[in-house]
Amino acid sequence: MANNLGNNLLRLMAGLGLSIQQTAERTGLDERTLRAILHGSSKAHPRTLHRLAEGLDVPADEFFVDPAQLLYRRFDQRTNPLVEEVIQENRDLFADWSEADFDELHSRMGDGGALTREGTLEAVEEMNHKRKLHEKLSLLLESTQAELIGGIIDMAYEQVMVDE
Numbered sequence: 001m002a003n004n005l006g007n008n009l010l011r012l013m014a015g016l017g018l019s020i021q022q023t024a025e026r027t028g029l030d031e032r033t034l035r036a037i038l039h040g041s042s043k044a045h046p047r048t049l050h051r052l053a054e055g056l057d058v059p060a061d062e063f064f065v066d067p068a069q070l071l072y073r074r075f076d077q078r079t080n081p082l083v084e085e086v087i088q089e090n091r092d093l094f095a096d097w098s099e100a101d102f103d104e105l106h107s108r109m110g111d112g113g114a115l116t117r118e119g120t121l122e123a124v125e126e127m128n129h130k131r132k133l134h135e136k137l138s139l140l141l142e143s144t145q146a147e148l149i150g151g152i153i154d155m156a157y158e159q160v161m162v163d164e
Helices: 002-016 020-027 031-039 046-056 060-064 067-079 081-089 099-107 117-141 146-163
Strands: none
Touching: 002 020, 002 031, 002 046, 002 060, 020 031, 020 046, 046 060, 060 099, 081 099, 081 117, 099 117, 117 146
């Protein structure tokens, strides 16, 4: 994980045109910490990952992307060119989307091939619905209802695993 973390940090810094010093300023992290992460000689604490994500304005998931997935991103974008048109025409539907969300949308296929305009909009609607559910779940897990919600999730998970 440390190597992927360093490679992904370097990729994100390069994409934003940031030096180590600029990254340190944006994240509030020490340059030595950043160098250690980049070289894979240090595991990042969750607090450090949070500061990196906040400072670079990316979801924390971006630090765990398998570099092999990056090749698929380009391929999927080329095989679903209509998706980009839908994104440009409906920017309000994509508020707060992460790169991983866009990757998931581009990777989807419709019946017999690339997504249609209608298929793309249906996929976006489904993904946005799931995002809202995830947000609600995250909030509930931080509330006084966390134990109850955790129990419900455990029961539902066990049921799904038994059904498969």
